[in-house]
Amino acid sequence: MQVTMTVNGRPVHGEIEPRMLLVHFVRDQLGLTGTHWGCDTSNCGTCVLWMDGEPVKSCTVLAAMAHGHEIRTVEDLERDGELDPVQQGFVEQHGLQCGFCTPGMMMTARWLLDHNPHPSEAEIREAISGQICRCTGYANIVRAIQWAAEHPRVEPAAVPEPAAAAGQAAERSGEEVGVR
């Protein structure tokens, strides 16, 4: 079957089996390998990305269900060559070791800070509690997110309006991501 969706601001389409998981579509067909896969049971959270602005475990979503929806992955956190404060926080506070859980953790963290710019430690722990890290013991992940909360990105004066953003996406469609 055919699916079309917006991934990191660009329209993409693919020919898929109806049973294909979104995590496999993103990784294997779009080559966006920052999103990882770590379990069979929706327990680990290494596959977390955003669908329509909400973090989801992409191993639990069929690619077909994402048809017509908007996907955002870790590859989209960096903007104009500048790391997102969450990315910078993970670097500054040593919030990662092997890096395997990190993209999922950062996508959840970004969402948390967008909705709660000054979360308490307990709120941070709650937000990432559906995701496993085997390396860090979580302490530095919590600190990384706290760092990001303390260092919000200074937005450029003219934030692109949705219309402008759409224009941008259209402009980019020339380099549309094809199906590999």
Next chain:
Amino acid sequence: MTTVEEAPAVPMGFGRMTRKEDARFVRGRGNYVDDIVLPGMLHGAVLRASLPHARITRIDTSAAEAHPKVRAVITGSMLEGLNLAWMPSLSHDVVPVLATDKVRFQGQEVAFVVADDRYAARDALELIEVDYEPLPPVIDARQAMAPGAPVIRDDIDGKSDNHIFDWEAGDRASTDAAFAAAEVVVAQDMVYPRVHPAPMETCGAVADMDKVSGKLTMWSTTQAPHAHRTLYALVAGLPEHKIRVVSPDIGGGFGNKVGIYPGYVLAIVGSIVTGKPVKWMEDRSENLMSTSFARDYHMHGEIAATADGKITALRVKVLADHGAFNNTAQPTKFPAGFFHIFTGSYDLQAAHCEVSGVYTNKAPGGVAYACSFRVTEAVYLVERMVDCLADELGMDPAELRMRNLLRPEQFPYTCKTGWVYDSGDYPRALRLAMDIAGYEELRREQAERRQRGELMGIGLSFFTETVGAGPRKHMDILGLGMADGAEVRVHPTGKAVVRLSVQTQGQGHETTFAQIVAEQLGISPQDIDVVHGDTDNTPFGLGTYGSRSTPVSGAAVAVAAQRVRDKARIVASAMLEVAPEDLEWEKGRWFVRGDPSVGAAIGEIAMAAHGSLELPEGVEGHLDAECVYDPPNLTYPFGAYICVVDVDPGTGQVKVRRFVAVDDCGPRINPMIVEGQVHGGLADGVGMALMEVMAFDTEGNHLGGSFMDYLVPTSLECPMFELGETVTPSPHHPLGLKGVGESATVGSPPAVVNAVLDAIGVRHADMPFTPAQVWRSMQGRPLRTDLAVE
């Protein structure tokens, strides 16, 4: 945080700096095995045994072969024809690549399918028919040696039982005498249950056999790329120069990725058979059910002491469950790993231990999960026994430890099994941990809470690690001595590259090894590239596990860098036209003694060494050096941990309130990375003590085959850890470094367990302390946690 911000962003050597490798990881640009895509790549999947013990009577692959997307189906009988059905284990045994006669554990590899995509490969597994004749399984290690127990390894000629080995250490006669004379003796049985490292990335490989050049390139999740290359040469009969093993970014190892799994070999066979690259990635259930587990030690400990609490002797008997094949990954001559260190951190008169290994119908392995070759089990045993003794004597466990810890003047200390502890000030570390925790205040609080019926527990552990395997004359893996090579090369413009034999799985080698070179040469870590994980581009060595990277490879790099510095001195002497003896070193520069303004910086020296400068007789150009480091001794990191828990008396739920950890690993290359490693190990301890266990039912079904069943700690179970440090350099390492990767995993489980038992006032019950186990222990009916039996 303020101290963090005051530190220079990039130290010229040791000190806190953020990690160089993070730049790719936070952008989602890591390159893990499953990220690798090659043109024409096919996908493999493994069919696994549904039963733990059964004879295979028929395998029919015809339907799978007829699947339009299937390119090859491989079975044990096909491999037998190639003499590849069995491969050598890491411990004088053999392991089947694919089962031929019987399956011996649930999840064992039975067939391999290669197909166009990963979904089709899985579909085809469903089409393979296997007929089994079920055999009674041996699941309980304690029943494995019972008369009449089913013989698991009937493939071994003349084998009539499930016995693998007997091993002992220490002195039996003097120990028995000390026990006979003891005023107090406490005995306790305890199980360190089977657990699993469960790295977030499962195991996998991409094998690419180039038929034209005859060269195999093997990207795989390996902690030991060079050892794997040699083993592939030995197992598959491929010429070693035609094998390149690449370990790209690895999503956590913890010992899970030391061995060679059948899936790796099958990917190679698949690539040979199809002529295409083949990717094999196991799923989480396969990882948990079939790859290297850890522990499964059934221990009986006895401790002897005087009535006033001076420990005199320790005696231990262990039954070690090694699963269906003896495939523990430790130095060859050490069937029980480094369990020698079971006397821990204490000054005893005598000690003796015996370990017997047995086969059961469970997955093979045993040495994994940051265990430092069974030091984890040894530390758990002794730290539990000390608490049992404290309970018997009615003594405070901190006071009992303080009274018996080795004293600084006893180092180097030869323990009762003959190992030489390098250095330490143990009482200082324990006192520091007690001060950070506010130990005396905590005990007062505990007493008050008890009055109110609240269950609060304080648990201590003091551990001595032994890492950095190891001296070549004693230690090898399948005949490969455990020395490691390193090469340091300074480019003409003064930047450098260092090539390592070891491989990072998150330890941050690209940063810390650059810092080691920076410390020696005064070149910024940012200007030093660290090359690792690719056998075509790095010197030989045995890899990263057992906390050996810093003690062995780190020493190799330090010595190589020092050799570069020595060569730079000769070059500088030619540049400055003075005798080498008249030059003095300051970081990054040789200068003329007595005239510091005249000198040459390392960059200038590098350019001169590559230029036309006339060098003294016998000195070659360029600025580089190598070292193969053979450690003179193991190193002995140590630490004191204190855990505080609250137990809900109504539900048995344990909450870890505080966790204080004082570690001494010698000088710290990068304190931020050391602390991160300690955090991870403390979380492991919380996990093992409270939730992690691979239990089996009496039919041999694995009860921990997913993250719904095998529980690992989340952010909600782990507290903000409180760390402290003391620094005692090792005299047996060129920079005094001891290694730290596994310290906290080794030291933390007994601290948590001791805290829980302290809270509920029970002398002993086995991990993990799930609410059910706590509740049952409080009722005096603790569960047997390793088996689903009453």
